[in-house]
Amino acid sequence: MLRVLLNGCNGKMGQVVSRVAKTYDDIKVVAGVDLNTTQNFDYPVYSNPFQIKEEFDVIIDFSLPEATLTILEFAKATKKPVVIATTGFTSEQKEKIIKAATEIPVFWSANMSLGVNLVAELIQKAYRTLGSRFDIEIIEKHHNQKIDAPSGTALMLADAINEVANNSYEYIYDRHTRRKKRSQNEIGIFSVRGGTIVGEHSVIFAGPDEIIEIKHTALSKEIFANGAIKAAMFIAGKSAGIYNMKDLINSM
């Protein structure tokens, strides 16, 4: 039985992970951490991870960047693997995650769905085929409770293109203040927020007289919860380092 400590357990995703974990025989959430310590499930909730009494094997984190860094310190102190699903990190915060992964195993993905990770591969293929003659724009849509923008996934998809384009693209988030034509080496990334949209990402390749649009729509938060649980099973027992959905998919 894999014992999970869930950071951000009372948030929207924390509650979905708690519910979905109950459908697995070989995994159990044994404790949670959240600012709000209301006990909504059958495990105790702490505001400070260093007060946890329960034994656990792996941490799953769906919280806020600052809370992720606190749980990382705890993970390093207890030498436990962490699955980071939280998004919205600054460059300095990302550096801290990368440094932590020299001491403990860290599974880090802005999107825990299989589909988005396939999209990342498809857009790399599209870029290789279409090349720089096509302008690339990314539009992401999420619910009105989302704090960070653009989404971690939109940035991950832009980075996937940059990976095969020798980092030649810069990201543009706002054209309002730019009174000039787009340049060839930019990727526009735009955010829509409204209602209960679970998550939608479109990557548009607009070329001379034709447009290719590669789109992923998440229809439920359960896909992210299942992905995070599979990531927790994957990372348990691994050595220190950074792991992502590609590693998980390749292991299946």
Ligand SMILES: NC(=O)C1=CN([C@@H]2O[C@H](COP(=O)(O)OP(=O)(O)OC[C@H]3O[C@@H](n4cnc5c(N)ncnc54)[C@H](OP(=O)(O)O)[C@@H]3O)[C@@H](O)[C@H]2O)C=CC1
């Ligand atoms: N990688 C993926 O596949 C996915 C990633 N996400 C990401 O996961 C994160 C969480 O999303 P979501 O559940 O919708 O957001 P919520 O705001 O609903 O949940 C975050 C939870 O963390 C709590 N929290 C705040 N501070 C701390 C702290 N110091 N320690 C522990 N918990 C704390 C919040 O409490 P309070 O509300 O009181 O502040 C809240 O309960 C976001 O960054 C989101 O982008 C979401 C879905 C999929």
Ligand SMILES: O=C(O)C1=N[C@H](C(=O)O)C[C@H](O)C1
């Ligand atoms: O906040 C969300 O809900 C989501 N956040 C992630 C992101 O920022 O990319 C993943 C998913 O799209 C849902």
